[in-house]
Amino acid sequence: MQAINIFLTGRLGETLEDFMHGETRYAFDRLYPDGPHRVVEGPVCAFVDWVMDDLSGLEMCRRLRADPRTEDAHITIVLEEDDALDKRRALKAGADDYMVGPLDRTQVLDRVMALQAGCGQPGIAERLELGELTIDAAALQARWAGEPLDLRPNEFRLLRFFAQNPDRVLTRADLIEALGKQEPPIDERTVDVWIGRLRKALRAAGAGERVRTVRSLGYVYDSR
Amino acid sequence: MQAINIFLTGRLGETLEDFMHGETRYAFDRLYPDGPHRVVEGPVCAFVDWVMDDLSGLEMCRRLRADPRTEDAHITIVLEEDDALDKRRALKAGADDYMVGPLDRTQVLDRVMALQAGCGQPGIAERLELGELTIDAAALQARWAGEPLDLRPNEFRLLRFFAQNPDRVLTRADLIEALGKQEPPIDERTVDVWIGRLRKALRAAGAGERVRTVRSLGYVYDSR
DNA sequence: GCCGACGGTCACAATCGCGTCACATGCCCG
DNA sequence: CGGGCATGTGACGCGATTGTGACCGTCGGC
Numbered sequence: 001m002q003a004i005n006i007f008l009t010g011r012l013g014e015t016l017e018d019f020m021h022g023e024t025r026y027a028f029d030r031l032y033p034d035g036p037h038r039v040v041e042g043p044v045c046a047f048v049d050w051v052m053d054d055l056s057g058l059e060m061c062r063r064l065r066a067d068p069r070t071e072d073a074h075i076t077i078v079l080e081e082d083d084a085l086d087k088r089r090a091l092k093a094g095a096d097d098y099m100v101g102p103l104d105r106t107q108v109l110d111r112v113m114a115l116q117a118g119c120g121q122p123g124i125a126e127r128l129e130l131g132e133l134t135i136d137a138a139a140l141q142a143r144w145a146g147e148p149l150d151l152r153p154n155e156f157r158l159l160r161f162f163a164q165n166p167d168r169v170l171t172r173a174d175l176i177e178a179l180g181k182q183e184p185p186i187d188e189r190t191v192d193v194w195i196g197r198l199r200k201a202l203r204a205a206g207a208g209e210r211v212r213t214v215r216s217l218g219y220v221y222d223s224r
Numbered sequence: 225m226q227a228i229n230i231f232l233t234g235r236l237g238e239t240l241e242d243f244m245h246g247e248t249r250y251a252f253d254r255l256y257p258d259g260p261h262r263v264v265e266g267p268v269c270a271f272v273d274w275v276m277d278d279l280s281g282l283e284m285c286r287r288l289r290a291d292p293r294t295e296d297a298h299i300t301i302v303l304e305e306d307d308a309l310d311k312r313r314a315l316k317a318g319a320d321d322y323m324v325g326p327l328d329r330t331q332v333l334d335r336v337m338a339l340q341a342g343c344g345q346p347g348i349a350e351r352l353e354l355g356e357l358t359i360d361a362a363a364l365q366a367r368w369a370g371e372p373l374d375l376r377p378n379e380f381r382l383l384r385f386f387a388q389n390p391d392r393v394l395t396r397a398d399l400i401e402a403l404g405k406q407e408p409p410i411d412e413r414t415v416d417v418w419i420g421r422l423r424k425a426l427r428a429a430g431a432g433e434r435v436r437t438v439r440s441l442g443y444v445y446d447s448r
Numbered sequence: 449g450c451c452g453a454c455g456g457t458c459a460c461a462a463t464c465g466c467g468t469c470a471c472a473t474g475c476c477c478g
Numbered sequence: 479c480g481g482g483c484a485t486g487t488g489a490c491g492c493g494a495t496t497g498t499g500a501c502c503g504t505c506g507g508c
Contacts, residue, residue: 152454167363169338189496190456196497197455214364215377215465215495217334222363222372376465413485414467420486421466439475440484454505464495473486478479 110140110157128163130223132207135163144205154179155198162211162221171218195219302336329404334381337361354387354447356431368429378403379422386435386445395442419443 128135134143142149142159151159161178162170170178172191199211212220302321321339338361352359358367366373366383375383385402386394396415400406423435436444 154455167360167365169334169362169364171335187457189458192496193456193498199497212365213496216328216331217364220363220365222365378466411468413469416485417467417487420488423486437485449508451508452506454503456501456503458499458501460498462495462497465493467490467492469488469490471487471489473484475484476482478481 110153128160130163130166133159133163133210135160144202144207147205149201149205149207151201152197154194155201158194158198159202159221162219166221166223169214169218169220174218191219302332302339329407330381333404334364334377337384338364352384352387354390357383357387357434359384359387368426368431371429373425373429375425376421378418379425382418382422383426383445386443390445390447393438393442393444398442415443 128137132145134146136142137160140153140156142151142156149156149159157179158175161175172188175191175194176186176188195211195213199209202208202210210222212222214220321335352361356369358370360366361384364377364380366375366380373380373383381403382399385399394402396412399415399418400410400412419435419437423433426432426434434446436446438444
């Protein structure tokens with residue numbers, strides 16, 4: 001018995017919009033209602049921690065790949081495993097990527113998003129553009145008016161998430177979760193500091209004030 | 225035994241109009257006539273304070289989601305819980321959002337409306353437009369003729385409520401309740417000040433005089 | 449092992465938002 | 479025309495919230 005994490009990203013017969021709002025969870029529940037899995041919503045993918053033996057993890061991979069309902073869906077499966085399972089078997093079962101644990105949610109997210117951006121699947125933006133802002137998830141780089149932004153990893157992730165949800169209030173909890181930082185639990189006030197650092201970087205690039213504070217609720221990235 | 229608040233927003237087989245006027249309560253009563261719940265009407269959602277153990281709260285979530293009568297209804301369920309119930313379980317049960325208490329009605333309203341506006345469900349206005357006025361509930365921002373209005377949170381909420389009930393006399397009590405400020409009780413005179421500040425902001429944006437006083441009754445937002 | 453980069457936390461200051469008050473103004477009615 | 483009530487508004491002060499510099503632990507590279 002051991003934990004296998006399967007990260008489903010993209011669509012399961014749902015639109016990207018639905019997916020972003022958690023519909024994938026339901027699609028997954030419908031597919032595997034009896035699974036001993038738990039789903040944690042991430043910004044771009046549903047994390048499914050599947051606690052069972054190795055083979056079942058691979059088996060799920062295969063079923064997902066084989067299921068007609070996911071035929072034309074854009075699925076990225078990332079298997080996290082220890083040495084007991086070799087990469088070859090994982091890929092053969094339909095995994096798109098393979099990581100060895102222990103894993104850091106933050107980095108997994110980067111990887112998953114880079115995978116999505118890099119594989120040129122329709123329906124998933126290869127490059128995210130929002131006015132002057134350009135996010136290249138595959139290269140982990142952001143640009144403002146063509147000029148590379150000097151962002152540290154955390155700031156990049158933050159901006160990426162903002163760009164994925166522009167003109168929408170995002171709570172501090174949203175942002176913490178989006179960055180995959182719920183473990184260990186992070187003080188919400190820390191987000192303030194992230195925001196401050198991101199703002200400074202944007203200001204330095206001449207982007208002005210894009211991140212607006214919504215008192216007692218969170219922050220908004222104003223796309224215009 | 226503990227309090228679980230479930231905020232039902234959207235429709236339960238009723239029209240949005242009905243809902244706005246409290247029909248949801250009746251729909252809810254019909255669904256769960258024997259529940260030990262009490263319903264407090266808010267301007268955009270029915271607050272259901274459900275006093276029972278955790279599982280029953282989640283159970284209600286599930287039943288609402290599973291009930292065929294709510295199948296094509298637009299339901300936003302917001303669960304407020306303490307640490308005893310983790311977000312994962314709440315979401316799995318069908319909650320659209322999850323908040324940890326203690327909660328402030330004012331902020332809950334903002335959040336619920338942002339949720340509604342942000343998830344692009346049909347039947348619920350993503351963006352509220354009324355002549356030159358545009359209300360973007362998801363971004364918590366209002367615009368006049370495309371230009372962002374410089375409103376403080378309370379003023380925004382006020383204008384949002386006016387825009388939802390244009391050309392209709394709203395009493396001070398209506399406005400206080402709409403802003404979720406019944407606790408602690410607020411002096412009705414305070415509304416005058418809110419109005420004054422809102423008027424000033426609208427004037428500054430070139431919107432002229434949109435809020436008309438109806439002596440000894442309340443105020444009206446004149447849409448034209 | 450040293451060093452620099454990065455990120456989380458803290459503490460403090462500054463700001464902001466808002467409710468209330470006091471006073472001025474205006475309106476209605478007798 | 480006068481009294482009384484209703485409303486508009488500037489000022490004030492209290493809390494809550496936020497921004498930020500400083501500090502420090504950690505991690506990875508050399």
